[in-house]
Amino acid sequence: MALRFRTPHIEELPIAQTKQAPGFAWVTVPSAVEKPTADLTNKKRGTRFAAQGQTDEQREAHSVRQQEKINVHIRELNSDNARAGSVIVPKKEDGSAAGRGKTTNTRKILSSMKHFSHYLDDEIAEFGLTGKVDGMDRLTETGLVPAMPMMSTAQRASKTPLVRRVQQEHSNGGSPRPATPIGAPATASQVDDQDDGLDGTAPFPSQADIDALLNAPPLLYNASRSAPPPTSAPPARVFCEICGHWGRVRCLKCGARTCSVDCKTIHVADRCLKFYA
């Protein structure tokens, strides 16, 4: 049972909608329309998360450090080798040398303990150093196969925090058309929101274009990942920690979101990280 301290220090915050209740503040669920609010620069304790501006929900939630935490969480979600170490591959009973690999190469392959992330890092390193992989070109996000190695965009393609990629040209994931684009939308940089560059009369691309498309080298692994949503898209949705509904209430102490005062009570009792104030 968590220790219960006295009611935390209550601050009257100059926010548009405030209820007279201790310990939480209503925040507007981010909408596409940005409402102008007063600049809130109250620097007192406890306002670290409360008053960075209603219009900057995105910035607050996606600070680099928090994004890193989120990325770690996502990587955990996408991993399935957490307990794979306890699984030992059964060896064959005959114990012949054939079990270990017929050639030196295969023996090396069979005993390698590398994970996919190692291969990916190796490939990125090779591409960054030489601009080619296996002697052949590859496509990056920008579509350019760098003529010069050590081009920073190619090297850092995977290291750039994804947050920053929002600013970059991303909506078409690159324009890897080596030949002059025919029939390419003039608004190639236009965001995917309304795909109205289509009409039934767009010309079918020429054979040269088709050949160029077919012969294009494969993308680098990170370049083929789906790009972040454009900045004009609605901000990310936040959910209640306890029950999963919309997260409309924010705990003043730790910034976690819950849906209502009920859930907030549970959160403060069991899950709030700042119970020592």
Place this chain on the structure above:
Amino acid sequence: MARQKPQAPPFTSLQSRTLILDNGADTIKAGFSSHLDQDTKSSADACHIIPNSISHSTRDRRTYVASQLRSCLDFGELAFRHPVENGYIVNWESQKAIWEYEFFDDGAKARGLWCEPRETNLILTEQSSAPIAVQRQADEMAIEEFGFGGYARVVGAIGNAYADSAFGNGEGEAGVPAECLLVIDAGYSHTTVTPLLHGRVLQSACRRLDIGGKTLTNQLKDLISTRQFELQKEDWMANQIKQDVCYVSQDFDVDLERVWKGGMTDRRRIDHSIVVDYVLPDYEEIKRGFARPHDPSSAARKRQLGIGMPREDLVVIANERFSVPELLFTPSDIGMQSEGLVGTILQSLNALPVGLWQAFLANVLVVGGTSKLPGFVERLEGDLRSRLSDDIVLRIAHAENPITHAWTGGQRLAHNETALKQIIVTREEYLENGDGWMRRKFLGKTGG
């Protein structure tokens, strides 16, 4: 086993039988085909679905290799090792053990999948954008270690172009690919969008969303573990729960409101048609979990757990049913900086010339195990339709068997000797020309 033949094999001739392995992260779809077959109809019966994992139970200290899992009675705390990560074979030690058990050992004869590698062609699938080291390893293992007589490494999505058309166009000739196909593969590790032109991948427009069946299962595990019942070690159970109760909501906002208990001042009545009681298996009395409609009075029954009634572990699943699959359409819900599936499709199209857009949007094929979630294709169609202008024709087909569809395409491809000759590299050709040549051929760089 001695494999030295007394006479030299004929030069660059195909072996008579082809083993097609759709080597997925969750399951291997495996079966034989032959270009000498008179009957070129595809037959999904020939496809065996093999769990691609080695699992170990600490409770009874048993290890299950691949299809041995079917004989497992106690899935509790089963730890899995998957040789395939993100669609690529990275752990060859376990993959070799699985292949040997399934295809080369004597025990495989009873299951009908036994083959002698030197007399068999192998068609092995991989994902696009594979790191070169991974491809090199697969090539070496197939030819040097297992010694297949012929070998081809293809991007898995290609199989779909050769399968029977899911659009009801009837059966084409075996080995002739569909002209335009936009394949959406909602798989275990991730979801890929791959445009195919005449059965060849348009590399520059491939896109990948890093949310797959594995992500959804882990997310469900997390949610249930933090809210109700510790499931972190129960991969198999969580997977079954996901398959039993999860669905894709057609209107997320509405559904979320329907299962909210309300705030302090704003009490709501939960819509109990969505809420579900899931009885967890304990592998002694209850062998398989099942769901039943939520019984609100079970709050009282919970207090009676262990008293009078047989014990059952109950988990109440409400918004997790649809908020977990919602990740496919809104990955930002967990903070992933990617667009949802619809946005990913549009990104892929944006990388193609406008003149091709209509052709691909009229031929969208959805495959993959995760696409079996109820409501998936409808939601995808609805969302995609709303993002396109009205004069675009959108035609989305869901493969009849989303798991084996690509495999059946490979089977039909292998029925056609010409098509097969184009992709297979025989062992002799490899030994003469080297692995670099072979890799370039698989990429389509060399003629022939």
